[in-house]
Amino acid sequence: MGSPCGLCALTTGRCQPECRRSCSTVARRLVEHGPPPGVPPTAVDEWSLRAPDQAAGVGVQTEASEAAPWISCPECRELVYSKRLARDLGVCPACGAYSRLDASQRVAQLVDAGSVVPFEPPVTVEDPIGFADSLPYRDRLRNARERTGADEAVTCVTASVTNHPVIVAVMDFRFLGGSLGVGVGERIVRACETALRTRTPLLLITASGGARMQEGAFALMQMAKTSQAMAELDEAGILTLSLVTNPTYGGVAASFATLTDVILAESGARIGFAGPRVIRQTIQQELPPGFQSAEFMQAKGFVDAVVPRPALRPVLGGLLGMVRPDGAPAATKATRLIRDPAELPERDPWEVVRLARHGDRPTTLDYVYQLLDDFQELKGDRLSGDCPAIVGGIGRLDGRPIVLIGHQKGHDTAERVSRNFGMALPEGYRKAARLMRLAEKLGLPVVTLVDTPGAHPGIEAEERGQAWAIAENLRLMSGLKVPIVSVITGEGGSGGALALATADRVLAFSNAVYSVISPEGCAAILWKDQAEAPRAAAALRLDARELLRHGIVDAVLPEPRGGAHENPAGAAETLRAALGATLPELTRLNPRELVERRRRRFRRYGIEDARNT
Known part of the structure; x- marks a missing residue:
């Protein structure tokens, strides 16, 4: 079998026939039965999983000694070589379980080598209420410092991630369960103040069981103290x-951890206010599978993305890079936007409707992948859920960061069903509103791509406030202080389309349609017969030529021969050029001019001749 591996050489001098996965079988014997005579007990150690805060949920702690070359994963019981575990960022290669990392390990994994400058620890009151139980609180603090080598449950540093500067505050669960007390609160606030003073992005890495009860109401006040510091960053x-x-959990989850612009979570992380045991004991009810997991919270609209540990650094670097342009905008191929309706041929409106609905027509995500670099999709409305019929996120268009939002229909039947055929629920419109507010905060232009039959008409949509969600978007967009360009890429159906199209400039592809109602709906109401849909399409004046003639759209984008579905890449390049020609003229305007002109645009409809003649 060749020369023995290190472990077998240590125990028997030769590899065993049943050995697998780097002799994990022999290593397991060391864990279960102890080492043979003459072998030091530190040759193998358990990687222990334990729940230090049973009320909060599951906790993972790596306790392997540096002298122990093998670690037992408590999830799958496989033996993992400790150097491999470190190389794999604390992720078990057999089952994917995550070990808990301390603050120094987190910093080392995420930031650029040599970029770390630690903060000076602040002076705070250590025992504000003179607390003691079986041990005085001061003794507990001293013991925690001796055990962890940290002075508090959070470490703050100035650093960079992929060459993008960032202020980092990283919590350490080993220190009194990462609890929020005066010391933690003051450090978080100072991190916020440094970010504010230097205008540097802030990254918070949280791990906590909640507020520190040994500090009484002083701990509670840290929730308000840190939250107002986060508000100042929003204002700036x-x-x-x-x-x-x-x-x-607890006071950390209910303050600074969930007040950020973007919330990422590690796979399997538990997030919430009250822990599972507290909830079970209070309501005497079984909890659903995966309750309070990162994946569960993402489905409920509270987490933007669940990111595998190996992908965290590039994802964070991409997001941090969005706060400033990446050099001068790249040159784009010029395209001629059609502004004169006479240049567009008269066509059968019903045939245009059929082309606008073609199943192979490019979707929002198709355009995203063609147009944007470093795109990060952001999910959730932070209220109740995430709607797959609307997608959005932040990315670079020819080097310039933008926020892009659009309806997503899909191509095949399965995807269309999963995307609800592009008909958004209220949480979709609320997600779009959240992303538009983020764009306004960061000073980024907004691009929206419209392709929907209309907002979802259903019981659940009405129960969750469909009309309210659409109305709120119309109000928000009318006053948004950054440029908005909307492009009708396929169907523009009623208020569900307008909720993403109250913009400074509205463009349309030449085979797009935009109307107050679908032709079928109009025919059913007026002629009591959906077969009259072609007649209704003509009456509604919904094609690009008529929309341009009536001033509903500002310009028309010519499509490749046969339609955008025949050449999606060509359609994407046309869209790139159109945005490249339209955005610069808007970014030159100050926020007040933008809003005034946008409001004048929509004010004129119906009281003056807006037609393009």
Whole structure:
């Protein structure tokens, strides 16, 4: 079998026939039965999973000694070589379980080598209420410092991630369960103040069981103290990110951890206010599978993305890079926007409707992948859920960061069903509103791509406030202080389309349609027969030529021969050029001019001749 591996050489001098996965079988014997005579007990150690805060959820702690070359994963019981575990960022290669990382390990994994400058620890009151139980609180603090080598449950540094500067505050669950007390609150606030003073993005990495009860109401006040510091960053337009790790509960989850612009979470992280045991004991009810997991919270609209640990650094770097342009905008191929309706041929409106609905027509995500670099999709409305019929995020268009939002229909039947055929629920419109507010905070232009039959008409949509969500978007967009360009890429159906199209400039592809109602709906109401849909399409004046003639759209984008579905890449390049020609003229305007002109645009409809003749 060749020369023995290190472990077998240590125990028997030769590899065993049943050995697999780097002799994990022999290593397991060392764990279960102890080492043979003459072998030091530190040759193998358990990687222990334990729940230090049973009320909060599951906790993972790596306790392997540096002298122990093998670690047992408590999830799958496989033996993992400790150097490999470190190389894999604390992720078990057999089952994917995550070990808990301390603050120094987190910093080392995420930031650029040599970029770390630690903050000076602040002076705070250590025992504000003179608390003692079985041990005086001061003794508990001293013991925690001796055990962890940290002075508090959070470490703050100035650093960079992929060459983008950032202020980092990283919590350490080993220190009194990462609890929020005066010391933690003051450090978080100072991190916020440094970010504000230097106009540097802030990254919070959280791991906590909640507020520190040994500090009484002083601990409670830290929730308000840190939250108001986060509000100041919002007012100043400073990007804030949080990485939620396992567990994040109580006062930390209910303050700074969830107040950031973008919330990322490690897979399997537990997030919430009250922990599972508290909830079970209070309501005497079984909890659903995956309750309070990162994946569960993303589905409920509270987490933007669940990111595998190896992908965290590039994802964070991409987001941090969005706060400033990446050099001068790249040159784009010029395209001629059609502004004169006489240049567009008269066509059968019903045939245009059929082309606008073609299943192979490019979707929002198709355009995203063609147009944007470093795109990060952001999910959730922070209220109740995420709607797959609307997608959005932040990315670079020819080097310039933008926020892009659009309806997403899909191509095949399965995807169309999963996307609800592009008909958004209220949470979709609320997600779009959240992303537009983020764009306004960061001073980024907004591009929206419209392709929907209309807003979802259903019981659940009405129960969750469909009309309210659409109305709120119309009001928000009318006063948004950054440029908005909307492009009708396919169907523009009623208020569900307008909720993404109250813009400074509205463009349309030549095979797009835009109307108050679908032709079928109009025919059913007026002629009591959906077969009259072609007649209704003509009456509604919904094609690009008529929309341009009536001043509903500002310009028309010519499509490739046969339609955008025949040459999606060509259609994407036309869209790139159109945005490249339209955005610069808007970004030159100050916010007040933008809003005034946008409001005048929509004010004129119906009281003056807006037609393009």
